Amino acid sequence: MKKLSLISEFKIYQSIEELQPETQALLQKAIEARKNAYAPYSNFKVGAAILLVDGTIIIGSNQENAAYPSGLCAERVAIYQAGALYPTKKIKQIAISAGSSSTTTSEPVPPCGACRQALVEYEIKQNENIAIFFMGEVGEIIESKSINNLLPLIFNKKLL
Structure with missing residues (x-):
């Protein structure tokens, strides 16, 4: 038996102005x-x-559907649109903001597992890290220098 230790590092900013x-x-x-x-x-x-490396910005928002789980998360709407419209351009950064209609979301909201898998696929494709910043509606912002940092034991094409 051997031991595997994984360490993920993040930066936390108190406000967007930082x-x-x-x-x-x-x-x-x-x-x-x-x-x-x-x-x-x-x-x-x-x-x-x-944010693509050439300065182009692609946006996405979550789109729900009464026939769960037919909706799509904001992160996947944006990443798939980037892949469809600009398949050869590299992605530099991703920013996410989330909030509830019933209460103020003051904690950073990271991408769900499905979105992490979709995002890391593009990081692998471009063979370069993609910085990700996520927040609630207000408050702290968390930065990760890589999507892989959020999903360290990735499932990828090498396993197929």
């Missing part, structure tokens, strides 16, 4: 996208914004 201007602008786009989410069942709205 971030670089480029990341502040990206988070603002995620906040705007969150407001356009279609979430009549969960009342939990999520917005995502993706």
Whole structure:
């Protein structure tokens, strides 16, 4: 038997003002996208914004459906749109903002497991880390230098 230890490191910012201007602008786009989410069942709205290396920004918001689980999370809406519209452009950063209609979400909300798997696929595809920033509606923002940091034991094509 041998032991495997995994360490993930994150930066925590107290407010959006502590971030670089480029990341502040990206988070603002995620906040705007969150407001356009279609979430009549969960009342939990999520917005995502993706910054490509050329400065292009792609947004997505969660889109629910009465026939669960036919809806799609904001992160996957944005990443699939980036892949469909700009298949050869690398992704630099992803920003996420989430909040509930019934209470103020003041803790950072990370991507769900399905979104982590979808996001890491693009990090593998481009063979470069993608920085991810996530927050609630207000409060702290968490930064990870890599999607793999959120999903360290990834399922990938090498396993197929």
